[in-house]
Amino acid sequence: MRTKGVLMIIADGMGGHPGGGKASRLATEVIERVYYGACSNSGKSLKKAFERANASIWNFARKNTPWRGMGTTCTAAVVNDSRAFVAHIGDSRMYLVREDEIYQLTEDHSTVMDMVRKGMLDKNDAKNHTDRNVIQAALGMNRSVSVTTWPHPLQLKPDDGFILCSDGLHEAVSCEEMKNVAQCHDPAAACQELIEMAKQRGGPDNITVGIINVRTDPGGSGASPVAEPNS
Ligand SMILES: [Mn+2]
Numbered sequence: 620m621r622t623k624g625v626l627m628i629i630a631d632g633m634g635g636h637p638g639g640g641k642a643s644r645l646a647t648e649v650i651e652r653v654y655y656g657a658c659s660n661s662g663k664s665l666k667k668a669f670e671r672a673n674a675s676i677w678n679f680a681r682k683n684t685p686w687r688g689m690g691t692t693c694t695a696a697v698v699n700d701s702r703a704f705v706a707h708i709g710d711s712r713m714y715l716v717r718e719d720e721i722y723q724l725t726e727d728h729s730t731v732m733d734m735v736r737k738g739m740l741d742k743n744d745a746k747n748h749t750d751r752n753v754i755q756a757a758l759g760m761n762r763s764v765s766v767t768t769w770p771h772p773l774q775l776k777p778d779d780g781f782i783l784c785s786d787g788l789h790e791a792v793s794c795e796e797m798k799n800v801a802q803c804h805d806p807a808a809a810c811q812e813l814i815e816m817a818k819q820r821g822g823p824d825n826i827t828v829g830i831i832n833v834r835t836d837p838g839g840s841g842a843s844p845v846a847e848p849n850s
Contacts, residue, residue, distance in 0.1 A: 624699025630642075632691045645759075661704045677761070692708065692711040692757055714798075716797075721782075730750050783828065785824070
């Protein structure tokens with residue numbers, strides 16, 4: 620699987636709907652299978668994998684009435700040689716830690732972010748808005764899906780790090796804090812530390828985080844994926 624790179628997926632089943640756990644499991648299974656089974660380039664394969672996952676969840680819910688309304692956020696990254704690809708839907712997030720900065724690479728598909736985009740709400744007020752958890756798009760909610768992908772891959776630099784997380788983490792821990800923790804620990808320890816921080820702050824939501832650290836030679840396709848789901 621080396622030639623297709625390292626794939627990391629965060630899928631946060633939707634709270635308040637039955638089947639959130641089922642939807643997120645289906646998403647990760649289908650995306651992994653379709654991505655590694657495809658022969659086209661990484662960005663296209665990842666998008667196709669998301670669309671297939673959407674169809675699987677949608678069809679499952681249609682045939683199983685009690686599961687109707689199931690869905691999941693999904694953010695996936697592929698690190699392949701010196702490039703990274705992303706596909707994203709919902710309000711899980713991906714961040715890039717580069718040199719001493721952290722950049723949010725995904726934009727939430729949420730009602731409040733839509734209001735921010737339209738100039739109806741200040742970005743800082745969005746964090747405390749009562750509707751901040753209302754998602755506008757997710758896998759499995761509709762027959763068709765519009766997945767956000769990048770038109771071009773991101774060129775990696777030595778020591779780049781990627782943090783993927785659910786809203787349970789990014790609501791409780793600031794991006795500055797994420798950066799500091801990710802820089803001070805190896806990926807597994809950093810994930811544990813971030814989950815502990817969010818728990819201590821009383822986060823009632825599931826907290827899921829994964830970190831990929833690119834090794835110093837980006838040409839060597841080295842990455843260390845770690846996912847630490849908390850359930
Ligand atoms: Mn959540």
